[in-house]
Amino acid sequence: MDLSGASSLQLIAQSLPFLLRGAVYSIGLGVGSMAIGLVIAFFVAIVRLQRVPVLALAARLYVSFIRGTPLLVQLFLIYYGLPQYGVTLGPLTSALIGFSLSVGAYSSEILRGAIGAIDHGQWEAATVIGMTRWQTLRRVILPQAARTALPPLGNNFIGLIKDTSLAATIQVPELFRQAQLVTARTFDIFAMYFAAAAIYWILSTILAFGQDRLEVRANRHSRRSVA
């Protein structure tokens, strides 16, 4: 498309399909990473709560490393560093792994806190009526822990959607990367980055609204009746 001489607004309008394609990438990357990350988080949280000897130490080191190093460095280690050892991964795969590991570490602490906050009597009451630990976790503990974990996990997800912009540094064609590519051709830096920022903001606002609705639903049985 020829964008020379166009005004900033025209430029944004013409680039919108291009940017939205990037936004779809960002959302896909965010949703995929969140889904995989939550699975990792659940197992890491359980391993740490159960204090499984060697696994608990490994889990603690994993969480410590991920939380103690920048996400950008982690992405570079995966995309640019691993090929040195014969492991070559595509940009999207690298980003998915990097973000999933990051989500897994941060969310495992949220889940661990939420599960740990459930009164121990709940475990015991379930034990007395004959539930296994797994049944208790699935039917009694997790439904309660989910309510506690939902707000911070929601915040994590909103943060993750914005953090996908870091994938631009490893050539993933997400929203920010698309904005960079348009800027390289048009040199209207402010307009393009402002448009990208606006899309991120709209996405975050929609997600925050969705999170609020979800929290209201999850807490419907924990509000006292005023009758």
Next chain:
Amino acid sequence: MAPVSLQSVTKSYGGHSVIHGIDLEIEDGAFVVLVGPSGCGKSTLLRMIAGLETITSGTISIDGQTVNDVPPKHRDIAMVFQNYALYPHMTVAENMGFSLRLAKVSAGEAAEKVRTSAAILGLTDLLDRYPRQLSGGQRQRVAMGRAMVRNPKVFLFDEPLSNLDAALRVQMRVEIAELHQRLGTTMIYVTHDQTEAMTLATKIAVIDKGRLVQAAGAIDLYERPDDLFVARFIGSPQMNVLPGRIETVRDGAYTVAVGGDARIAFQGPPPLGTGATVSVGLRPEALTCAADGPIKGRVTLIEHLGGSSLVHIAGPGGNPVVVQDVGAPRLKVGEEIRLRAAPAGTHLFDGSGRRVASGALA
């Protein structure tokens, strides 16, 4: 229904022993209350019966079966917890019927059992509510209902009323007693409130520092405490204890010197030799004003409780004495009075705290 037997049961954490060889027989259909001060090991003992704590040594049997290594779900017990442990994401009906669902009971039968239990406990109108929408007393009833629907051999209660206010505690106490009469199931109940213990129990087991001090009926414990700990623990207000010494002994009688110049005369052969250090236990309700009473004191405080009053007195040797119902409205703070003790509320304990005589006033 089932008898429960504890034989030489001990519990240690590392090298630290918390339960020291407890022997206790709980008859089929009995309501046994484990009572004692905080940290005495009563909850640990209950949890061992439930299977939530392992046994270091000894034997626990339920209905003749040794259950030391039997998991909680196979012990056929139901437990009501101090904080109720209701599932907040389930309605009252779901909370009550949850264990039946696990046991693969048909939906119709489970619903019927829940309805029956709810009717007994006055929960019929609350079945669709969530725990957060209930008062403390209602939550307590749901916890009891959840235990009831399983029709267990033994009910275990771990300080179930401690989170309720005073009025509700009294009401729930009555409801638990009525429930026991109705079901006739063996119930083991932990509390540190001796009033609760005395009003509910067919047998009270008094525990102190991980040891069973005495197990008997409420009246027995009150009238014939084995030692000073039980004497002080059972009864409200607490028994007055005055340090004394066996003084004169003559033909079938002896006197005990208490404080400075107070002398209490006892009948019968002295349980200990002259000069022996003893403690005289006097129940507050056994003391009355009498011009010729042997115990002298000065009124320091009067607590009016409506139907009765508690008079606090600086007694012999400055030892505090509490008297219940001595025509308190007539008394004034600072007034000097004399007291006489009724035999039924008087006990003598030796230096180790063991009861050596009761009610033998001259």
